[in-house]
Amino acid sequence: MAERAVVLLSGGLDSTTCLALALRDGRTVHPISFAYGQLHEAELGAATHVARHYGIPPERHRVVDLGRAISGSALTGQGAVPLDRDAAAIGGDIPVTYVPARNLVFLAFAMSYAEAVGAGEVHIGVNALDYSGYPDCRPEFIRAFAEAARLGTRVGVEGRPIEVRTPLVDLGKAAIVRLGAEVGVPFALTHSCYLGQRPACGRCDACRLRIEGFRAAGLRDPLPYAVEVAW
Amino acid sequence: MAERAVVLLSGGLDSTTCLALALRDGRTVHPISFAYGQLHEAELGAATHVARHYGIPPERHRVVDLGRAISGSALTGQGAVPLDRDAAAIGGDIPVTYVPARNLVFLAFAMSYAEAVGAGEVHIGVNALDYSGYPDCRPEFIRAFAEAARLGTRVGVEGRPIEVRTPLVDLGKAAIVRLGAEVGVPFALTHSCYLGQRPACGRCDACRLRIEGFRAAGLRDPLPYAVEVAW
Numbered sequence: 001m002a003e004r005a006v007v008l009l010s011g012g013l014d015s016t017t018c019l020a021l022a023l024r025d026g027r028t029v030h031p032i033s034f035a036y037g038q039l040h041e042a043e044l045g046a047a048t049h050v051a052r053h054y055g056i057p058p059e060r061h062r063v064v065d066l067g068r069a070i071s072g073s074a075l076t077g078q079g080a081v082p083l084d085r086d087a088a089a090i091g092g093d094i095p096v097t098y099v100p101a102r103n104l105v106f107l108a109f110a111m112s113y114a115e116a117v118g119a120g121e122v123h124i125g126v127n128a129l130d131y132s133g134y135p136d137c138r139p140e141f142i143r144a145f146a147e148a149a150r151l152g153t154r155v156g157v158e159g160r161p162i163e164v165r166t167p168l169v170d171l172g173k174a175a176i177v178r179l180g181a182e183v184g185v186p187f188a189l190t191h192s193c194y195l196g197q198r199p200a201c202g203r204c205d206a207c208r209l210r211i212e213g214f215r216a217a218g219l220r221d222p223l224p225y226a227v228e229v230a231w
Numbered sequence: 232m233a234e235r236a237v238v239l240l241s242g243g244l245d246s247t248t249c250l251a252l253a254l255r256d257g258r259t260v261h262p263i264s265f266a267y268g269q270l271h272e273a274e275l276g277a278a279t280h281v282a283r284h285y286g287i288p289p290e291r292h293r294v295v296d297l298g299r300a301i302s303g304s305a306l307t308g309q310g311a312v313p314l315d316r317d318a319a320a321i322g323g324d325i326p327v328t329y330v331p332a333r334n335l336v337f338l339a340f341a342m343s344y345a346e347a348v349g350a351g352e353v354h355i356g357v358n359a360l361d362y363s364g365y366p367d368c369r370p371e372f373i374r375a376f377a378e379a380a381r382l383g384t385r386v387g388v389e390g391r392p393i394e395v396r397t398p399l400v401d402l403g404k405a406a407i408v409r410l411g412a413e414v415g416v417p418f419a420l421t422h423s424c425y426l427g428q429r430p431a432c433g434r435c436d437a438c439r440l441r442i443e444g445f446r447a448a449g450l451r452d453p454l455p456y457a458v459e460v461a462w
Contacts, residue, residue, distance in 0.1 A: 062300065064297075064298075064300040065298065065300075066295075067295070067296060069293070069295040069296075069340060069343075069344075070340070070343045070347075071343075071347050072343075072346065072347030072348075094385050094388065094389075098385050099343075100342070100343040100344075100346035100347045100384065100385070101339055101340075101342040101343035101346055101380065101383065101384050102343070103383060104339040104342055104343070104379065104380060104383050104384070105336070105339040105340060105343055107339075108332055108335040108336040108338075108339040109300060109301070109332075109336060111331070111332040111335055112300075112301045112302075112303075112330075112331040112332035112333070112335070112336055113300075113331075115303065115331035115332055116301075116302050116303030116331045117303075135382065135383055135384060135385060135387065135388040136382075136383035136384070138382065138383075140382050141379065141382040141383040144375070144378050144379035144381075144382050144383075145379040145383065147375050147378075147379070148335065148372065148375035148376040148378070148379045149332065149335060150375075151366065151369065151371050151372040151375050152332065152334060152335050152366055152367035152369075152372040152375070152376065153331065153332050153335070153366060153367070154325050154329055154331070154366060156366065157325065157366040158325075
């Protein structure tokens with residue numbers, strides 16, 4: 001029987017590539033996505049389209065509605081999302097789009113889901129290069145989380161701890177785009193824009209990192225943008 | 232200004248004592264409670280009564296509705312809750328009332344809430360003596376969780392990690408009952424029964440540990456029970 005893997009799926013470029021890699025590697029994938037009042041709740045639609053594209057049965061795709069249970073971020077409506085920042089600014093200080101303990105919450109749910117369905121792995125598309133400065137995307141956080149989960153779950157105690165995999169952690173955005181293209185990621189179905197706009201705004205950190213990734217990879221992003229992009 | 236503390240409040244004996252101690256120690260308390268389809272959702276009513284008893288403004292009490300996002304336990308309807316187990320059996324193997332990664336999920340939310348409201352502490356009423364055999368109640372799990380949270384939050388990275396306090400961790404049930412009585416815990420408002428019954432069933436692990444605790448403390452539990460209890 002194929003190994004089961006829970007994959008965190010926001011519907012963005014990274015998580016979709018992560019899911020495509022898990023499928024390529026023969027995993028039976030159980031995606032998990034979250035509604036948390038994010039401005040870009042459009043990404044949930046993208047997650048659904050991506051899961052459908054890959055033929056994942058809807059009952060295997062867990063969509064968790066957190067309501068307003070996590071808050072305190074520009075992404076949840078507290079303050080404005082910064083626009084037009086250059087690459088040096090993005091990834092410097094922790095930005096106002098940081099959502100308190102978001103990946104801690106998301107990974108905890110992924111662990112619970114994995115344990116309930118007997119999955120041996122949780123995959124998350126964090127990357128520590130060309131990233132947005134979020135502390136909960138760093139490998140040292142992921143390692144510490146996996147250790148806490150090992151100690152706090154039945155499967156961990158019984159000697160079959162759930163592995164947390166971060167297949168993109170050492171890749172820059174351009175490398176992720178190239179890898180995604182290689183494995184046939186349906187880029188047009190994915191969604192990255194923090195403002196949740198379609199055409200994408202092209203000006204928030206998420207759009208800018210994405211555009212730069214495609215440019216550096218020598219590819220053209222099939223997503224429509226509200227600004228002129230020199231491909 | 233008083234230090235703010237997020238306190239995990241199920242409405243049971245332990246978490247209510249934990250909250251009473253935080254108030255005694257001068258904390259401004261932000262309780263957090265969870266609906267997760269538990270059989271004993273009655274405990275949420277207890278949590279609300281307890282918070283009201285202590286004059287905590289309702290807007291400071293965060294009640295998170297997880298729907299069916301955590302599952303796979305007798306407490307969430309998968310299998311029967313065991314009855315009439317003796318003290319030796321309780322706390323032996325991990326019981327079927329184990330909820331996959333529950334405290335990982337609960338603590339992650341508590342961290343997010345603490346960070347959003349500027350609380351420096353999260354209090355949780357786990358105890359490793361007279362406990363139910365849950366891996367996520369052990370001090371080694373709590374320590375590993377705190378480390379993951381330090382690495383995965385803005386406040387942790389900025390050098391003010393949120394402390395996870397476990398004031399009951401070294402206490403047996405009798406000591407918790409005595410301590411609770413000392414600080415005036417309104418025992419009659421609390422709820423422990425796994426079956427969510429009132430009168431409490433008196434036969435599930437939670438009822439039996441509670442009854443034994445009161446008996447060993449030489450006190451009578453003001454809760455009504457459906458079985459005869461020899462106080």
